[in-house]
Amino acid sequence: MSPIADPPVAEPDAAVAVLRARLAAAGVAPSVLVTDADILEPHLRDWRGWHRGEGLALARPRSVPDVQAILSACHDLGLPVVPQGGNSSMCGASVPASGRPPAVVLSLSALDRIRHVDAPGWNLVAEAGCTLGAVQAAARAAGRHFGLDLGARDTARIGGLVSTNAGGMGVLRYGAMRDQVLGLEVVLADGTLWNGLRALRKDNSGFDLKQLFIGTEGTHGVVTAACLRLHPPETSAASLLLALPDLAAANRVAEIALRRGGRALSALELVPGLGLALAAQVLGGPLPMPENHAWNVLLHLAGEEPVEGLAEAIASAALEGGAAVDGVLAQSGAQEARLWALRDAFSEAHRLLGLSFRFDLAVPVGRITELAEALMPPVLRLAPGARFFVFGHLGDGNLHVSIAQPEGADAASFAALRPAIESLVHEMVWRMGGTISAEHGIGQLHREEIALQKPAEELALMRAVKGMLDPKGILNPGQLLPD
Known part of the structure; x- marks a missing residue:
């Protein structure tokens, strides 16, 4: 099977001019497409400051038809598109990948309506730009509870939480984001709208297509709304x-x-x-x-x-x-x-540690402390005096490990140890039957390591699905799948 090709490179000014014309013809307001460098810049850099890519323009759709028009035009023109919610990705999945052609950043922040709450049906429909906090508040107002929770609840948005299958602190009782999703509304790479906003708890009528878009980091389609499961209130x-x-x-x-x-x-x-x-x-x-x-x-x-x-x-x-x-x-x-x-x-506390290498690991439940204790001695042999900031979710096997530079140490010297430390940590996790990405995703941070974790047959299946849904490779290129 041939690899998925990068979208063709177009002259930026010419590409934007053609894109503007296409959107105008589709009835999209001119203000939806922004090229001002000062406005665009924050959308090109992840919140950690680890990743930055090049941007052709910022698209801020106000409706689902706007999203369709933007993707249809970019598909025909071969322009890369990077879907973005709250830009709180831990792995750089929400910004253009570095070293790639300039992309259109598609911000879903204006699609922020709670479309409806069905308390008797124990579900609500939220658009992709709704924050997690807004969904939690809507559920509480209806005498219900939304099961997902994490520290970035006021910035993380539903579309991003779906596309990364976010975890957080309630997974033990409620499951990850995948377990909260009953149905999805998705715009495909060519602008086609798939309305799968079903509220069914049981539907054995064929493929569960929503799973193609959960945890795939915007590489298969753009989530515009989700039908979410609600739970009894925590009174x-x-x-x-x-x-x-x-x-x-x-x-x-x-x-x-x-x-x-x-x-x-x-x-x-x-x-x-x-x-x-x-x-x-x-x-x-x-x-x-x-x-x-x-x-x-x-x-x-x-x-x-x-x-x-x-x-x-x-x-x-x-x-x-x-x-x-x-x-x-x-x-x-x-x-x-x-x-x-x-x-x-x-x-936020990590910023007080100076340079640190951060890992989002998972092992079978019950082996978290074994992993933490096993990691420390070999890392300290590589980096004497390194500080360990280790925390995680005991109930689901997810351990967050940060290895920080020794106090008073030179950051550049410590940075040179990163490949050796990452290799050591990843190999130990794999030996324990674990994964290098428990809840943060792959993005551009781990896309090469995933080739070492997953067998070739599994990667081939992933590429086949990607190629079917996005044959031109315009959706979030340089993310998730290794070259």
Whole structure:
């Protein structure tokens, strides 16, 4: 099978002029297409500052027909298109890939309506530009709960969450984004609209086509709306932070929490003392406990029935059995919000560490602490004094590992160790039956490593699907699939 070719290179000014004419003929307002460099620049660089590509123009459609017209014209002209939501991608998937021809950045931010909420049907339809926070608020207003949650809830948008199959802190109870999606509305590469906004819980009438667009990072089509599953409201909640005697004790706390918490347990987080200290610097204010222990577990329980007793039972069992040495059970909404604000601040806290290499790893459930302990000695042999910022989701096997430069070390010297450290980490994860991308996606950051993780037959199937849906290769070129 021949590889998918990059879109042909066109002279930028001429390409934009033809594109403008095509859009005008389709009735798209002139203001939808922007070429001002100052406006375009923020859309070309990812929020971490790791990736920057070249932009031909910024398209800001106001409706689904606008999206159709833009993709139809770009398809005919052979112009690359990069779909973009909140531009909070962790792997550079939401900006043009570096070293590629200039692309049209397609911002879905103006498609931000909650089209309808069907409380009796336990679903709502949200456009791609809706933030996660807006969807959560719409669900609450209808006496329902939306299961996905993550720290970037006020910037991450539904289209991006679908296209990356986002995870977050509620996966243990509700599943990842894939599990929240009942149906999708998608514009294909040539401008064709597929309306798959079905609210069915059971539909065994053929291929589940929506799965072609979930987790494929905008390389198969542009999600314009999603029908999302809703859940019973969380009218009772409790949060508990337990300090551990050592890292291995996290497994014992997880066992206690999973057994006693049952369906009420919605989050089970491994939290390092380093992360709490850094987050407290970012946010200001005190640490949760007088002594900041090296390892902690943060739990959240919620449901329609009271859960405080479950939290107390988990705390008692962990403390009495020696799995925990101290703990804090939030006594108010403010205290609970503070605990989770500290956890949410972990991404921002990285900036205090200087240069760091960050990994989004997953291993089979129960092997998180094994992975963390196994990684540290060989990394320290390569980079003596390196600092480890390790946290993650104990309930689903997802471990976030950041390896930061030693205090006072030269960043350039540490940067030179990146290939060796990445190779070591990835090989260890693969040996444990894991993956190098648990919830952040592949983007342009990991597209070459994925060739080492997946067998050739699997990559060939992925390329075949991509070639069928986007034969000209205009959608997000340089992302997800390796050359």
